[in-house]
Amino acid sequence: MADHVEPGVSVRNREGEDANMALNILACVGNETTVAAGDAKGAKGVVTGKHGGIEHVLADFPKETMEKLMIGDKILIKAFGLGLELLDYPNIKVMNSDPNFLNSIGIKPIGDAIEVPVTHIVPASIMGSGPWS
Numbered sequence: 752m753a754d755h756v757e758p759g760v761s762v763r764n765r766e767g768e769d770a771n772m773a774l775n776i777l778a779c780v781g782n783e784t785t786v787a788a789g790d791a792k793g794a795k796g797v798v799t800g801k802h803g804g805i806e807h808v809l810a811d812f813p814k815e816t817m818e819k820l821m822i823g824d825k826i827l828i829k830a831f832g833l834g835l836e837l838l839d840y841p842n843i844k845v846m847n848s849d850p851n852f853l854n855s856i857g858i859k860p861i862g863d864a865i866e867v868p869v870t871h872i873v874p875a876s877i878m879g880s881g882p883w884s
C-alpha cells in the first residue's frame with residue numbers, strides 16, 4: 752500500500768509558487784529532460800506525468816542516472832506540446848502531451864476517432880487517494 756506514489760523523479764521549481772505553476776502548466780508527457788547540475792549532469796530523461804495537489808512534474812531516467820541524482824539537482828525540461836491540435840480530428844482535445852510522444856505510442860485512426868493503446872488498467876482502489884471501490 753502507498754499514498755501519493757511518485758515513481759521516478761519528482762521535480763518542483765523552488766524559485767517560488769508562480770515559477771512552479773509555470774513548470775506544471777508547460778511541462779508535457781514525453782518532454783525531454785536533462786540533468787543540468789550535479790553528478791548526473793548531461794543525462795537525459797523524459798516527463799512521465801504530473802502530481803496535482805502538490806504540483807510536482809514526474810520524470811523518468813535510466814537507473815544509473817537515478818542513482819546519481821540528489822535533492823537539489825537542477826533538471827531542465829524542454830516544454831513542448833501544450834495546446835496541441837489534431838487537425839484531422841477537430842473533436843479530440845489533446846492536453847499535456849508532446850507530439851513526439853503521441854507519434855511513438857502507435858495511435859490508430861478509426862473513422863473520426865483514434866485508438867490509443869493501453870498496456871495496463873489500474874483500478875482506482877489501489878491509487879491511495881481515497882476509498883474508491
